[in-house]
Amino acid sequence: MTQTGGREDVVARLSEEVGRLGGRLQEIGIELQALPAAGATSRPSAVEPGPTPFVPAPFAHAPATWTPPLAPDPSAGWWNPLGLPGAAPSAPAGPALVGPARVAGPAVGPGPAVGPGPAWGPAWGPGPGAAPPLPRVHWWQREGAASRAVAVAGSAVTLIGVVMLLVLAAQGGWFGPVPRVVGGAVLALGLVGLSLRVHQRDNGQAGAVALAGTGAAGLYLDVVAATAVYGWLPEPVGLALGAAVATGGLALAHRWSSQSLAVVVVAGAAVLSPALAEPGSLLLVAFLLVLQVGSAGAAALAARERRWPVLAVVGIVPPVLAALGAVAAAPADATGRLLVVLTCLLVTATGLGLALVDLRRRPTDVVATGSLALAVSPSLVAAGLLEHWAAVAVAGGLAAVLVVLVVTGGALAGRARGTLVALAAVALFQATATAASADSAAAALLVEGLLLTALAHRVRSRTVLLTAVVYGALGTVTLAVRLPASSLVTAGGALSDATGATTLAAVLLVAAVVALAAEVRWSHVVAHPQPLWWIGAAVALYGTTAALVAGSVLVLDRPGFVVGHSAATVVWVAVGLVLLARGLARGGPVEARVAGLLLVAAAVAKLLLFDLSALNGVARVAAFLVTGLLLLWRGALARSENAKPGQPGA
Structure with missing residues (x-):
């Protein structure tokens, strides 16, 4: 009995210990369950090894023989060995802690992962509280979209009805002129007054915008009709009254902070004004200019808080199209x-001024940059209406103004400055093509290329330098057409094609190549300019030969062909030796050495293959002697440079 009682005491004591351990494990389980919520933002970088999960007895006093519970089937659901409330399964986010359950008693097989714990990796699905993706909402499904669409349609239909009242009713003899104009004005003012009341209601902004825009645009059209159709108002008075109406509508748009209202006013009046004022008339252009200035003012006031890019586009496009129609x-x-040309110049000046004001405020504004090109186009087209030198003056003056804007517009961004340069280049080319003859076109283009190169150096602009290259290429092509290389190899061809203009163009071509090469080398605008050097060298070689041969033929007639080619050979050799010396100097560029060798080789080949047969007399002898002496001099100089100190130079 004593032995049996002692055994029972031991079992009871062990059961109490197991019960205490079970209670402690329950507390640990509660703390582990709270860990994912408390430490969601700080995840451990690695899984630390821990003890094998222990399955406690869920009671304080165990019987003499206690058998631990078997691991349940994983397919039966979540296993909660601690009996914790609310222990729900969660998607495993990392390696599962799986291990055999160790208890006092017989060994138990491996069990599934222990309940909730900290996450060690990205979740398999959306985390708790994550909002599901919103379904795509089309524009017609958005709140208020249907009402706005109906309001816009009503505005358009009403404005068309106003135009029909003002114009088409006159064709059928309905009413009289006075009732039509007065009725249109009363209707427009009534719509504006009604919009003020609707705007005070909740969710009434869309309807108020449509009513106010329709009323203001209708009143503007009424003024246009009174001025252009019935002639009741003098044109200056009509324009002033139209400006007042547009200012009132746009001021209301600014007060309501509504770009839509401003767009309805400007677009409605601009689109329907050609139905009242004759398309292509200068009065129509003037009325549209009034709308453009008003819209620019409203956009400038709104620019302190927001941008109205749509209003800017709606403001500049109608007057430009009307000006082109006038042309x-x-x-x-x-x-x-x-008068048409002057009106187009006014449109250009207005557009340029308003766009530059916007660019001062927002240098990267894409709409303002595009407005520059739109504003210049009417004047360039209208210049063709004038006589020869008047057209040159308009295009050349416009190019000069644009160049001044490039030079003085230090605050302009690169895109805006590049647009101005491109427009100036187009205007300058138009002036050149109008003024120059076929012989002088090459010289004129090359002079402009030189001027643009100087401008590129002044403003340090890649766009200007690229424009200079384009002008130089155009001048080269024009010269090559007037004085091709085939004309330089025969005396007859040189005599027929050589003129003073082509000779001057050849000299300018060499100067342009040197200037462009110097600017490219100084500005480092090209990372790898080696291909450009070879192209420039070939063009300069052609220009030098053309200038010497054409100039000699002009001065000496047929003997000048021989003299010109002799001089060309000597110049080739001299320039090649200079380049060679530059390349052989300490730290000299390898390209100069290669170019010098190639040029000297080309001069020798020309001397043997062309000059020997084409030249005669003193010119041939002089070409051979001078070329040989130059080569000997350079060879002797190279030997003495390579000689060591204390040794003879030979």
Whole structure:
């Protein structure tokens, strides 16, 4: 009995210990369950090894023989060995802690992972509280979209009805002029007044914008009709009254902070004004310019808080199109054409001024940059309406103004400056093509290329330098057409094609190549300019030969062909030796050495293959002697440079 009682005491004591351990494990389980919520932002970088999960007895006093519970089937659901409330399964985010359950008693097989714990990796699905992806909402499904669409349609239909009242009713003899104009004005003012009341309601902004925009645009059209159709108002008075109406509508748009209202006012009036004022008339251009200035003012006021890019586009496009229409419908008399040109210049000046103001405020504004090109186009097209030198003056003056803007516009961004340079290049080319003859076109283009190279050095602009290269290429092609290389190899060809203009163009070509090469080398604008050097060298070689041969033929007639080629050979050798010396100097570029060798080789080949047969008399002898002496001099100089100190130079 004593032995049995002692055994029972030991079992009871062990059961108490197991019960205490079970209670402690329950507390640890509760703490582990709270860990994912408390430490969601700090995840451990690695899994630290821990003890094998222990399966406690869920009671304080165990019977004499206790058998641990078997591991349940994983397919039956989540295993909660600690009996913790609310222990729900979660997607495994890292390696599972699986190990055999060790208890006092018989060994138990491996069990599944222990309940919730910290995450060691990305979750397999959306975490707790993650919002599901929102379904795609089309524009017609958005709140208020249907109402706005209906309001816009109503605005368009109403404005068309106003135009029909003002114009089409006159064709059928309906009403009289006074009732039509007065009725349109009353209707427009009534719509504006109604919009003020609607705007005070909740969710009434869309309807108020449509009403106010329709009313303001309708009142503007009423003024256009009174001025252009019925002639009741003098044109200056009509324009002033239209400016007042547009200012009122745009001021209301600014007060309501509504770009939509401003767009309805400007677009409605601009689109329907050609139905009242004759398309192609200068009065129509003037009314649209009034709208452009008003829209620019409203956009400038709104720019302190927001941008209205759509209003800027709607403001500049109608007057430009109207000006181009005026050019197409220009009268035949000189006075009428001059008025059209002056109107186009006014459109250009207005557009450039407003765009530059926007670019001062926002240098990277894409709409303002595009407005520059739109503003210049009417004047370039209208220049063709004038006589020869008047057209040159318009295009050349516009190019000069644009160049001044490039030089003085230090605050302009690269895109805006490049646009101005491109426009100036187009205007300059138009002036050149109009003024120059076929012989002088090459010289004029090359002079402009030199001027653009100097401008590129002044403003340090890649765009300007690229434009200079384009002008130089155009001048080269023009010269090559007028004085091809085939004309330089025969005396007859040189005599027929050589003129003073082509000779001057050849000299300017060499100067342009040297200037462009110097600017490219100084500005480091090209990372690998070696291909450009070879192209420039070939062009300069052609220009030098053309200038010497053409100039000699002009001065000496047929003997000048021989003299010119002799001089060309000597110049080739001299320039080649200079380049060779530059390349052989300490630290000299390898390209200069290669170019010098190639040029000397080309001069010797020309001397043996062409000069020996084409030249005769003193010119042939002089070419051979001078070339040989230059080569000997360079060879002797190279030997003495390579001689060591204390040794003879030979």
